[in-house]
Amino acid sequence: MERAPRLQDVAAAAGVSRQTVSNVINSPGLVREDTRERVSRAIADLGYRPHAAARSLRTRRSSTIAMHLDPYAGGISGVVLDRFVHALTDLAGERGMRVLLYTGRDHDEEIARLAELLDGGEADATVITGTFHGDPRTRWLAARRTPFVAFGRPWGEDDHHSWVDVDGAAGTRKATAWALDAAGPRVAFLGWPAGSGTGDDRELGWRSALPSQAGLRLVSEESVGDARAVVADVLASGAAIDALVCASDSLAIGAHLAAVAAGRADLPIVGFDNTPAAEAIGLSSVEQLPEQVASAALDLLLDPSGSATAPDGARHVLVEPQLVLR
Structure with a gap:
């Protein structure tokens, strides 16, 4: 079985030290642009994926995105959210991040559970769904400077956070x-x-x-x-x-x-x-193209180094859906 590429393989391919590769992944601002581009190409060519657990020890971050799992409601259209969760998990993995699902019967319980995960260092950021005008979750997350993005617009004047939605x-x-x-x-x-x-x-x-x-x-x-x-x-x-x-x-x-x-x-x-x-x-x-929604959500949530960052102004993405004729 072919082994996965390691940090030293990237270093050899890019002609740099292991520390330089580590800096490109964790502290890209320390590396010159031409070197950073060369290392990034080597990472992409080799398909290297940083080990999340090892990175968490170095950065004191969990490299984990928490997401609330909505109660099962049955019906036909719930498959869209299922596709979004699957795509988010898959695409986050490609960026060296993990997705942790949690439950809560109402918004108060959801906030309490999320607080446990964030305060316990089990998650760095979160993706929320089903936002609405006056949503207590967005205000709570913004107040504590937690990196987050919403799948869905707030449909009101409290448009103070980043979101991605389908047009x-x-x-x-x-x-x-x-x-x-x-x-x-x-x-x-x-x-x-x-x-x-x-x-x-x-x-x-x-x-x-x-x-x-x-x-x-x-x-x-x-x-x-x-x-x-x-x-x-x-x-x-x-x-x-x-x-x-x-x-x-x-x-x-x-x-x-x-x-x-x-x-x-x-x-x-x-x-x-x-x-x-x-x-x-x-x-x-x-x-609705939920895979594109998931990709856009991660783009809003993660900085160029792949780390979740505290919100710095609200950014919005509207994904244009496709008409499928049969």
Whole structure:
């Protein structure tokens, strides 16, 4: 079995000492730019990955990112967060960092558990999800100068921290533009009740793509059954619909079942999340690209040397999703 490259292998390939390689990894500011670039190329060519445990002894840091694991809620669209966690763990490993998952039944318990990990030196930084206006976690983390980034916008004025999110409006705008061209002018939208930042953003994309502000807006809870009932009632009423853009794949699958039952199996329906369930049925959907979200989150969280740094101003990244047609 071929052994993994070691620090001395990088030093030999770059023509420098082991200490210089160590400085490039842990204190790059001490190394001249040309030497730093030469060592970085050797690290990339050899596929060298610093040993996290050894680095923690040298730097007094754990090289660990803590992330709260949300309770299992079932449903169809939860696979997006699963993909994000998997990608974050994989990409963090490539940068010599580890991801530590922890649980908490509410935000207070989440903060208490995270405080234990940070104060005990088990984690240096954190990634949080499900942020909202007035989120106590972001204020607590900012107050103690803990490096963190959020997957999701705060949807309010307290935009004082770094975050990465998916441009939901861009996704539904693409879906609506395609539906208008492929099916006709009467493109309806099936979304959640008003007041959800994510849901309102996706509705905005649909509205912005319509030739006028007029358009049939349907409302359903995040449930296949509820969506099926709502769309079944609308189709039974004789409402003219050429296509339907939905805020999630769960809603899209419910709408599809209603359309099939009403003899409208050919009704173009576009979901959001591009889940395996939508793919299995053959529904078009908006792909959120959680792997790109994870990569952007790490870019915001880690400095060029690969270490988590305390927040220095808020930075934001919006990842543009892709429309997957089937």
